[in-house]
Amino acid sequence: MQNSSRMTVEDLKVKLLEAYSASNLNNISLILINLYRNRQFSVLRKIADIISNIVNIEITDHGKGFSKFLMLYHPDRAENHINEINRLARENNLDGLLGYSHILMLDSIDEIANALDGYEDIDYSPVYEWDFEEEGFTIIDEKQRSEKLKTSKIACNFYDAFRYRIYGDPETEFPSYYLEDIDEFELSSSCINDLEGVTYCIHAVSMDLSDNLISDLSLLSGLTGLEELNLSENRIELIDPLSNLTNLKRLYLSDNLIKDISSLLDFEKLEYVDLAGNNISKDQISQLIDSGVDVNI
Incomplete structure (x- = not known):
């Protein structure tokens, strides 16, 4: 059987x-x-x-x-x-x-x-190629997208980056409240320097914002349903705005400018944190480990 x-x-x-x-x-x-x-x-x-x-x-x-x-x-x-x-x-x-x-x-x-x-x-005839371009949107593979964004070095906000990721064109109409329907976001390597639009993601459970230009996390404070958040390789110094995200289980903060992680000690559901590439005191790291969190340094 x-x-x-x-x-x-x-x-x-x-x-x-x-x-x-x-x-x-x-x-x-x-x-x-x-x-x-x-x-x-x-x-x-x-x-x-x-x-x-x-x-x-x-x-x-x-x-x-x-x-x-x-x-x-x-x-x-x-x-x-x-x-x-x-x-x-x-x-x-x-x-x-x-x-x-x-x-x-x-x-x-x-x-x-x-x-x-x-x-x-x-005519809805499919096109079986990655480099499809028609009427303002493009479907390209992840490597091409990342290279294109990094080459252009045009910083954008969260909302425009999402439209680009989906349609290949940040000008394509996409009502911001549609973001409420989505629970998982993958916007790594998108040249995001402003989180405008992220507040609509009220049902987000997982969000990957790694390899961007983000420094201000204040607009994330209302996304209390987040369980996994990747902010690695950004320009973050202060993580205090994350203190409201009490449902976080996995948090990735490597390669930033973070010195103080005391706010993480109150996260009862936190299981794993990646802090590699930051300048954090051994005492704070020890406190986090003692609280039962698996820490990568």
Whole structure:
């Protein structure tokens, strides 16, 4: 019986790894973005219905909720999805893998979009390349994006960086309140020097803001649902604004300008902190370790 379950896990793993390839996510994202840009919200709702047995996405008449699609199927997420699928397969976790299987229901998303009621005569033909450019947005791989941002050295705020990460164009319309729908943000290496817009991320659980130009953390103080926060490789001196984030479990602060970490001693749920590359006293580090936190220095 165990061998049969294992075979099922292996079969599902193979299908999921293929489905979550960068090229397939690129295909799905492109079609979804085109539907959104052409205001085909009824079609997006019906696609959401197709996968509703596994994942819940609610699309309003004005398109709110669309960001959840992108957080599931944006090509930037390919590596994370693949790593998690491999981990679940190693643990023989069939239920966990089934949680990723919604993508298999979109195997022919171009045909689905054409067949759904409310579909208009718009060409949604997928383009199976990373360097796709059309009507103001670009889908490029992470290395290209990072190099482009670092080369340009144009600093931006959190909101514009998010729009660039999703659409390849910070001018693309994306109502700021849509950020309320998202619980995981990955905006490393985005030249962010201002956290304007981050206050809308009221349901954020995980946020990666590493390798940016951030110095002021005050706008993060209201994101009390955060459990994991990566602020490594920034320009941070003071972390006092994080004192309200009492649900934090993992905090990455390496390679900053931090000298005082006394505010972290009150974090009852904190499990791990990376403080490498800062100038922090041994006494404060010892106090943090004594409180039961795993500290990397």
